[in-house]
Amino acid sequence: MKMTGAELVMNVLLEHGVDTVFGYPGGTALFLYDELYKYSDRIKHVLVAHEQGGAHAADGYARATGKTGVAFSTSGPGATNLVTGIATAYMDSIPTVFITANVGKHLIGRDAFQEVCITGVTFPITKHNYFVNNKEDLADALRNAFRIANEGRKGPVLVDITKDVTQAIVDYEPVKPYPLRKVETENCEAKAEKFAKYINSSSKPVIQVGGGVIASESYKEVIALAEKADIPVVTTLMGMGAVPSSDKRYFGMLGMHGSYAANKCIAEADLILTLGCRFSDRVALKPDQFGKKAKILQVDIDKSEINKNVSVTDCIIGDCKDVLDVLIPMVNEADHSQWLAQINKWNEEKPMKVKECYGKMNPQEIIEYICDNTDKETIYVTDVGQHQMWAAQYVKQTKPRNFLSSGGLGTMGFGYGAAIGAQMGNPDKRVIHFTGDGSFHMNLNEACTAVSNNLPIITVIFNNRVLGMVYQWQTAFYGQRYSNTTPERKTDFVKLIEAFGGHGFRVNTMEELKEAYEKALKINGPVWIDCNIAVEDKVLPMIPNGKTIDDMLFE
Amino acid sequence: MKKEVVSIYVDNKANVLTRVVSLYGRRGFNIDSLTVSATNDPDISRITIVFEGDNLTLNQIIAQTEKLEIVRSIKTLEGKNSFFRELLMVKIAADKEKRREIKEITDIYRAKIISLEKDMMVLELTGAPDKLDAFLNILDDYDIVDICRTGVTGIEK
Numbered sequence: 001m002k003m004t005g006a007e008l009v010m011n012v013l014l015e016h017g018v019d020t021v022f023g024y025p026g027g028t029a030l031f032l033y034d035e036l037y038k039y040s041d042r043i044k045h046v047l048v049a050h051e052q053g054g055a056h057a058a059d060g061y062a063r064a065t066g067k068t069g070v071a072f073s074t075s076g077p078g079a080t081n082l083v084t085g086i087a088t089a090y091m092d093s094i095p096t097v098f099i100t101a102n103v104g105k106h107l108i109g110r111d112a113f114q115e116v117c118i119t120g121v122t123f124p125i126t127k128h129n130y131f132v133n134n135k136e137d138l139a140d141a142l143r144n145a146f147r148i149a150n151e152g153r154k155g156p157v158l159v160d161i162t163k164d165v166t167q168a169i170v171d172y173e174p175v176k177p178y179p180l181r182k183v184e185t186e187n188c189e190a191k192a193e194k195f196a197k198y199i200n201s202s203s204k205p206v207i208q209v210g211g212g213v214i215a216s217e218s219y220k221e222v223i224a225l226a227e228k229a230d231i232p233v234v235t236t237l238m239g240m241g242a243v244p245s246s247d248k249r250y251f252g253m254l255g256m257h258g259s260y261a262a263n264k265c266i267a268e269a270d271l272i273l274t275l276g277c278r279f280s281d282r283v284a285l286k287p288d289q290f291g292k293k294a295k296i297l298q299v300d301i302d303k304s305e306i307n308k309n310v311s312v313t314d315c316i317i318g319d320c321k322d323v324l325d326v327l328i329p330m331v332n333e334a335d336h337s338q339w340l341a342q343i344n345k346w347n348e349e350k351p352m353k354v355k356e357c358y359g360k361m362n363p364q365e366i367i368e369y370i371c372d373n374t375d376k377e378t379i380y381v382t383d384v385g386q387h388q389m390w391a392a393q394y395v396k397q398t399k400p401r402n403f404l405s406s407g408g409l410g411t412m413g414f415g416y417g418a419a420i421g422a423q424m425g426n427p428d429k430r431v432i433h434f435t436g437d438g439s440f441h442m443n444l445n446e447a448c449t450a451v452s453n454n455l456p457i458i459t460v461i462f463n464n465r466v467l468g469m470v471y472q473w474q475t476a477f478y479g480q481r482y483s484n485t486t487p488e489r490k491t492d493f494v495k496l497i498e499a500f501g502g503h504g505f506r507v508n509t510m511e512e513l514k515e516a517y518e519k520a521l522k523i524n525g526p527v528w529i530d531c532n533i534a535v536e537d538k539v540l541p542m543i544p545n546g547k548t549i550d551d552m553l554f555e
Numbered sequence: 556m557k558k559e560v561v562s563i564y565v566d567n568k569a570n571v572l573t574r575v576v577s578l579y580g581r582r583g584f585n586i587d588s589l590t591v592s593a594t595n596d597p598d599i600s601r602i603t604i605v606f607e608g609d610n611l612t613l614n615q616i617i618a619q620t621e622k623l624e625i626v627r628s629i630k631t632l633e634g635k636n637s638f639f640r641e642l643l644m645v646k647i648a649a650d651k652e653k654r655r656e657i658k659e660i661t662d663i664y665r666a667k668i669i670s671l672e673k674d675m676m677v678l679e680l681t682g683a684p685d686k687l688d689a690f691l692n693i694l695d696d697y698d699i700v701d702i703c704r705t706g707v708t709g710i711e712k
Contacts, residue, residue: 119570123577128624131570148624304618307611 001173005138006031006166009099010039012142016177018070020061020424022046022054024081026074027114028101031166036072046424046453048417051078053446055085055098056417057424062094063404064379064422066217068149069096075103076114079160080121084411086156087125091408092238093215095154097145098126104164105133122158129158135168147178153302154215183301185318188326194314195273195297196330202271202295204339205231208254211238211407212276212300212320219243219400221324222275228328230336231273232343234262236283237392237407239276241400251343252352255283256543257389260350263549265343269294275320276300279309280408281545289548299323350541350554352393359534360509363387363462366531367394369513370432370460374521378402378430379422383415383439386468389539391434413442416459420446423455430521433459438467441491447500450526458520459528461493464535472538476553493530502526558587559613560639560709563602563620564594564627571625575602578623584616588641588706599627603708605684632709639709643680643687648698650674657697664690675700 003011009032013021021043025033036045048054051073058069069089073079079100089096103112119131128148130141138161145157185191199205213222219242226233226249233243234254243250252259254266266272272294277283284290287310295313298306299320306315316323354364367390371378376398382388382405397403404422406414419433440461450457462468467485474482494504503523505516513531520527542553565571572591579586587605594601606616613631620629632639649657650673657676661668666680680690684707691702 120573123574124581127622144624153622302618302622304615304622306614306618308615 001171002169003172004031004035004166005135005161005168005170006035007038008139008170008172009142009161009166010035010043011172011174012139013043013070015143015174016068016146018043018068020044020046021070021072022048022057022061022421023072024048024051024054024074024078026078026101028103028163029072029074029078031163032072032099032101044424045072046420046449048420048449049445050443051081052085052413053417053420053443053449055082056088056411056414056443057421058096058098059085059089059094060381060404060418060421061425062089062096062421063418064401065425066401067425068146069094069421070099071096072099073101074114075101075118076116078114079116079118083121083125084413085417086122086158088406088409088411088414089156090125090127092406093154093211094156095149096156097149098156098158100158100160101166102131102160102162105162106164108133108162118158118160125156126158127155129160131160132165133162135165135170138165138170139172143175143178147180151180152183183318185316185322188316188318188323191314191316192323192327192330195316195327198271198295198297198314199229199231199273200332200334203336204269205229205271205273205336206265206269207231207233208266208272208274208277209233209235209239209242210275210277211236213239213242214400215276216301216320217400218275218319218321218324221321221328223247225324225328225331229331229334230340232265232336232340234258234265236277236280237405240392240403240405241397244398245396246398249340251347253392256285257393257539257541259347259352259393260541260549260552261343261347263543263552264346266291267293267549272296274298274312275324278305281309284310285543286546286548354537355540355555357534358536359532361507361513361531361533363390363533363537364394365510366460366462366513367391367434368396369510370517371396373517374430374432378432379404379426381405381415381419381422381431381433383435384410384412385436385439386464386472386537386539387434387436387439387462389469390462412439415439416443416446416450419457419459420449420453420455423457424453431455431457433457435459435461436468437461437463437465437489437491441489444496447497447502447526451501454525456524457526458517459526461528461530462533463493463530464533464537465489466535468535469539471535475538477544493528497526497528500526502528504528504530506530506532508532558605558607560632560637560707561604561617561620561629562632562709563604563629564599565602566625566627567593567598567600568625571600572602574623574625575620578619579616582615582619584612588704590706590708592708601708603706605707632711636712637709638712639683639707640681641684641687641707642705643690644669644677644703645691645694645699646675646677646701647694648674648700649676653697657694660690660693666690
């Protein structure tokens, strides 16, 4: 079949079941956008306000649906605007494909208008990227991009196509998506037997769940293992949602702002089974002290994560699901009620609770009220900062893929784009976007996208009029010298969202929040609820950088 | 700490070297030398890297390198069953008197004199890295103007 390169791009997207893409047109992308116009009955293109929002939307779409997120941009600034979004997806291993147009082949290397070497820029933040300046290479590059994004440890792939290739006439033959090469686990049975022996002889075991469990969709297996051997579970930020927060064996998030019980559990355990975690510095703040009393068993699909940050006793390289399928039958039923009682006692001694609230609205109460008054399918999306950690601490999540947060890169401004992506992928689900006034100012321009597409995303702004997380550190560790964290902004969020064509409420009390929230649920379009919280409210508990649970701060 | 030599087979495509070097740069892996060469298969190139490090570092370098899409295979070359070679060129300022002495050293090491001028000689030596080190050590007594070494390339027996 003869067609243009641009039309071939559409067909390869369809081969991979892509029906939604995000992006922004431009000069070099005109042929691609011309085809998006012709294929609009099969591929819905969501026009964003800024390519960064488009990248986060593709990422949020992938996180919420498990499918590959796709974003388009033009060359030069269009492509560089994607960069923060690509890096965000890379750090959190989110399967995404970014398709950028570049200037024509004859202009490459001449500093042409809107020319940038985006493959060079994105070497460190993609699993792989392709520069396609030869029409014969186009189909293979695109198909490989989808394969690589989803194979092994997932992540972003970028395909940069010169304008002449999008215009050129190429041969197209439909093919099935390239098969994903599986990470083969060597001696899985023997290794799992060793793991089972450790687990069966442990009296204080704990399962540490990371993003790898979400990526491999092995939540059922994790719960089955925890139930069978009566093992408590803690998660990292990326692992949230794998186990319902109501599960009696679940003790919340560990790490810098994790619960006392979760961190104590890791410190006192005699065995830690780590599933799809990379021991980041926000989890293992002092790597050589992490799980000091425990044997650490690690399962990860990425060999390079073994002994990278924390040295482990033993490991199995493979997909969490495959490994757990082999491991679970080998593990004995057990009763660890004493150990669980001990962890519960720690939880009672130092429960997750905002102890002191300085304003009329308590961040914990805001989150709990919203979680209690929305259905179980709700997807929560956060930005980055204090509100993100409060959300991680207090959101009552019940399902995997319903808590979306930028973990590794910590990208302020991630939330609104990601919420748009999540909502596009899940039109029937409620999407709640928790943000702070700092994060929101970064990318709130995507309100126009939410309005254009009638997306009923409810944005809850934790507005303390400062850049709260940095402010908190300046309070605790920098002698209260508030360098550039008190911006004196006069933004009227209600007027602003109204100007965009949406609805807004400003609330100062829980009563007002309830009233606004009930109204918000009925509005078909974006709603912002600006919650006035106190500048003094802190995210606690906290283990300072490089310290251990012994140094945990509670006030 | 011991020196490790790692041989990587990669796709012979544009930017392959950049991808490998960029990885080592951002992961903070310190490389002593890196060479790229052709193989008998025109689609595949060989990259040989030498670095100093412990086992943990070696494992990290290998595991991270393996993840690159362009890497076909990777192995560490053990000294006892591999050959390592490197090429050295050294430019020495030498007058009539010194010339004879240098010629003598050159002969012992089976090096070559590839250029001879009134006040300057250029020597060439191929061999295992420690042979080159020893050669340079001897030549240290003379007025060395410039040195270039290609870095190590290696092959298994």
